[in-house]
Amino acid sequence: MMNSKKLQRPYFQNTDALFLAKDLLGKVLFTHKNGELTAGIITETEAYFGTEDKASHAYGCRRTARTEAMYQPGGIAYIYLCYGMHYLLNIVVSENDDPKSVLIRSVQPFKGLSFIEERRKRSAAEPSVSSGPGSLSQALGIYLSFNKKPLTEDEIWIEDHGLRYRDDEIISAPRIGVSYAKEHALLPLRFYVKNNRFVTQKSK
DNA sequence: CTGGCGATTCTC
């Protein structure tokens, strides 16, 4: 390839979670493990703005073994186990010691559909195949072993295929499942592509 | 050391 489409470090570091959460819509998330190449077009994200964000694991500068990834320089994955059974994928944003991240919530299957269908036990045309952060991780084979992986390597990365959305094609809404975040719970930090079926259906 | 609780999903 003449021009690599793989997004590089500066794209993740020289920005903030709010901008990136919107800009990642339409980008293509790839995973390649055990010879299985799969990818999905990012259709839904949420911004977590760091130490001041009551919904963030890094709220109040909380720094533990789990949250360590977020304190690293941007451009790596932050994966954690949620509800004891789902692996959730975040993209670490910004500089060193600035724990901001973007949660990838949904993708539209793009490559390796047979692998995705095998993992999810359903058709890749079914929106539930990769909508919602837990389902998306299962569809793309994302596990804890991806935690702290640089997106510049060849197990998990993001490509720009030129797909762009206008502002009026992007819906913003409150983040899901963060009612504990009090006054930050209703901030419109969730973004998804209008009229795309591959987004979280219910919200509470 | 302990116990309450999830950035969820699926079934009943």
Next chain:
DNA sequence: AGAATCGCCAGA
């Protein structure tokens, strides 16, 4: 509406 399922982390 409830279950599944287990690591995290604040508090003792």
